[in-house]
Amino acid sequence: MSAPRRPGEAAAGGLLTDLYQLTMAAAYLADGNHAPATFELWARRLGGRRNFLVAAGLEEALRRLEALRFDEDALARLGSLGRFRPEFLGFLRDLRFTGEVWAMPEGTIAFAGEPLLRVTAPIIEAQLAETFLLNAIGFHTLIASQAARVTLAARGRAWVEFGARRAHGADAARAAARSAYLAGAAATSLVAAGLEFGIPVGGTMAHSYILSHPSEREAFLAFARACPTDPVLLIDTFDTVAGARIAAEAARELAAEGIEVAGVRLDSGDLGDLAGRVRRLLDEAGLPGIRILVSGGLDEDGVAALVASGAPIDGFGVGTRLVTGGEEPSLDAVYKLVQTAAGPRMKTSTGKATLPGVKQVHRVEEAGRIVGDTVALAGEPGVEGWPLLHQVMAEGRRLDPPETLEAARERCRAGLASLSERLRSREGGAAAPVRLSPGLGALAGRMAVGD
C-alpha cells in the first residue's frame, strides 16, 4: 500500500492518449465541430486459435471516461509542447465526457465484427477516448478470452491465476487477475488484485523457501506451523518423488499437531507421470486428502493434455501464457467512426474496410445454445433475437452502479455453457455464427460503391 503517487500516474486521465487525438481535437475545435459522432469498438479478427471472445474491461473503460479531464498541470505540460493554441488548452480545461455509451456487459460471449462498445458524443470527446478505451477493452477482453479457454480445458477442475510476475506491469497484473476470475479461475496469487476485486487469493511456497532451510523436511514443518491455513508444500526442489515422501512424513507429524496439509505442488518435470507417482505414494501413506497441484509453463493445451491423460491432478496454476495473452498477445480491436451528423460513415482502405452506421447485435439461442448473432442497424425492425448492447452511460453518467464481478463471472459461466462443441474447440477454425442484417448489408453495399 501507500506507494507514493508516481510522476506520471496523474496522467492516466486526459493525457493517456495518442498525440493525434489531441491534434485532431484541436482541428475539430477550430472547425467549430461539436456535433455528435458515433464510434464503435470491435475485434477485426479473433486471433490465435480463438473461436469466441469474452467481453471484459467495461468497468475500467467507464472509469476512464469518468476520469477524462485535464488539470492545470496537464495543461501546462501540454502547452510546453508548443503545438497547441491557448483557446484549445482553455477548451480542454472544461472538457468532460458528456456522451452516451452502449456496451456488452462483461462476461458476454462475443465474436469478431460485433461491436463490444459504442460511444456517441461530441466528436472531440469521442475521439479523445479512443486510445484508452481500446487499451482497456482490448486487454481485458484478450485475457478473459484466454482464461475461458483454460476454464474449458480444465473441465471442472480448479485453476489459479499465477502470472503477476510476467504480466506487463502492475496494471496488467491486476487486470489479468480480474479477467481470469471473471472467466472461471478459482483464485489469483496476486494479493493486490484479490483485495481490490474480492477475488480469492491462493498460493503455496517458492523454491527459495526450501533452499533457505537445511532440508525439505525442516522447510515443510516450519512453513505449515507458521501458516497453518491450508498449507501446500512444494515438492520438486530436488527430486519430486523423494520430496513427496518427505511431505507425507511431515504431513503425518503436522496432523498430530492439528495442522492439516492441504496439498503438494509440482512445478517441473513430467507433471502427469509425477502426479500419478505422488498420488500413489500419498494414498499408500494414508493421505488421500492431500491434493496435487501442478504448475510450470501451463497453458490451455497443457491443462487439456493433463486432464485427458487422466492424471490425478486436483488443480492447475496458470501464469505467463495466460496473462500475456497466449499465442497472440493482443486483440486486433479497433474503434472506428461509423456515423456523424452527416450520416453513416465507412472506410474502404484495403483490408481494413469498416461497416457504416450505428449498430446493435442480436443473439438467438435455442435450447440454451447460441444459434447465431445478427449485426444490425440500431433500431432496424424485424431482427430476431435479443440485443447484446445495453446502454450503460447517458450524458457522461453511468445509468447503474457498477456490476459486481461475481455477476459478470456468472454471465460468462452461462455463456460458456451456451457454446456449441465446435465453438468450444481449442483448435479454432469454427465459423463465426454471425451475419449482417438486411438493413446493414444494404447500407454497406450502397456506400461501398460510392453511393
Place this chain on the structure above:
Amino acid sequence: MSAPRRPGEAAAGGLLTDLYQLTMAAAYLADGNHAPATFELWARRLGGRRNFLVAAGLEEALRRLEALRFDEDALARLGSLGRFRPEFLGFLRDLRFTGEVWAMPEGTIAFAGEPLLRVTAPIIEAQLAETFLLNAIGFHTLIASQAARVTLAARGRAWVEFGARRAHGADAARAAARSAYLAGAAATSLVAAGLEFGIPVGGTMAHSYILSHPSEREAFLAFARACPTDPVLLIDTFDTVAGARIAAEAARELAAEGIEVAGVRLDSGDLGDLAGRVRRLLDEAGLPGIRILVSGGLDEDGVAALVASGAPIDGFGVGTRLVTGGEEPSLDAVYKLVQTAAGPRMKTSTGKATLPGVKQVHRVEEAGRIVGDTVALAGEPGVEGWPLLHQVMAEGRRLDPPETLEAARERCRAGLASLSERLRSREGGAAAPVRLSPGLGALAGRMAVGD
C-alpha cells in the same frame, strides 16, 4: 491528468506481490530468520529469435523497492484474509526495504544466464520484492530488447512507437514508450509518456478525422490550418494514390498560406509499392520535401523488408507487435535465491537448475566489439573484463540520483554498435558469448553432485 486515485492504486506498494511471498515471510518471521540472503534476477532463455537483451526497468524496480511498505489500510485488508497473525501484521507495519542492490545500468546489452540485478537483504524483504521486481525488469527488458531489433532493422531511418492502444494497460503503454525510446525509437505517440519521460511525441491523424469531413481535401486543409506544426496527412482512407494527389494539391494550397506539410502517412496496402508511387507523385508535384511515413502491423521484419526493398520511406510507425513483446510476449526471467548465511544455494529441479553463489558479470571488448562475457563469483580473482553489475542501492537507499533516460539511451546505442554481425542478426540462433568462470563452474559442479 487528475484521474482520481483508483481503488487498487495504493496497492502498488507491498500488496503488489504473490500471496506466497507473504506466507513465506510469515514463516521466516516465525523462525526468527532475519539473516541476509542474496537473490539474483536473470533470463533463463532469450526467447523468440533474440540474440541479446537490452537491460531496462531498473528505475521502476528501484522505485518499487523504495515504495515497499504496508499502510494501515493494507494491513487491515490483509488481516481480513484471516491467514496472518497479529505479530506478522505488526512486523509488516514497520517493514522497509533496507538491503543492497547491484544491477546492470539500463541500456546495457545482456545475455541469457547473466544476472541483470542482484538483491542482498534480510530474507523477508528480498523475498517480498520478487513479484514486483520480476514484473518491472521483465517487461521493460522485453520491450527494450524488441525495440532494439526494430532499431537495427531500420538501419538509421526514424521509427516512432505507436502502440498505446494495444499495450496491456496504462502502465504497460507508458513503460513500452519509455523502453522503445531507450532502445532507439525517435518518438512516442503516447502523450502521457512523452511528458512524463521527456520523450519527443509524434503523431498524424486518424481515418475517423478524414471520414468526419465531406472530403479528404477539406480534412487535410482543416487539419493543417488548425495544427500547422509539421502536419502529416493520412492518405489511405479511400485510395492511397488518389489520396496522395489530393494531399499534394492541399500542400501547395497550404504552402501559399505559409504552412508546410511535413509528411504523408500510409497505413494499409502494399506499403513499399505504394511508397514508391506516392514518392514519384510528390516529386513530380514539386514536393520532394514531404516525407513518407508508413505504419500498419509493422514489426522488425516488416521494417527490414521495406528497408531492403529500397522503398522511399522516411519513417516507420511500430505499435502492437512491439509493445506486446512480439513473437514471445514475456521474458523468461527468474529471481532465485543463490546465497544465504549458510552459504551458496542451488536448485536442481529438472530443467530449472540454478547456479549457486553471489555473482558478477565481466565483459571483454576488442576494437569496440563484444568478445565475450564471463559470469563469475563476486570477488573471484583473475577474471578478465570489466564488471557489468554496479551497486545502485545500499541500506535501502539509492547511491546516486536516477540516471537520465538519455544516458541509458546512449548506452544502448553504443551497446548495439558493439554487437557482432552475428549477434545483430534478426534470425536468432547466435551462440551467446557467455561462459562461466573457473570458480563458479567448480562451485556448481561440487553442489550438483551433493557436496
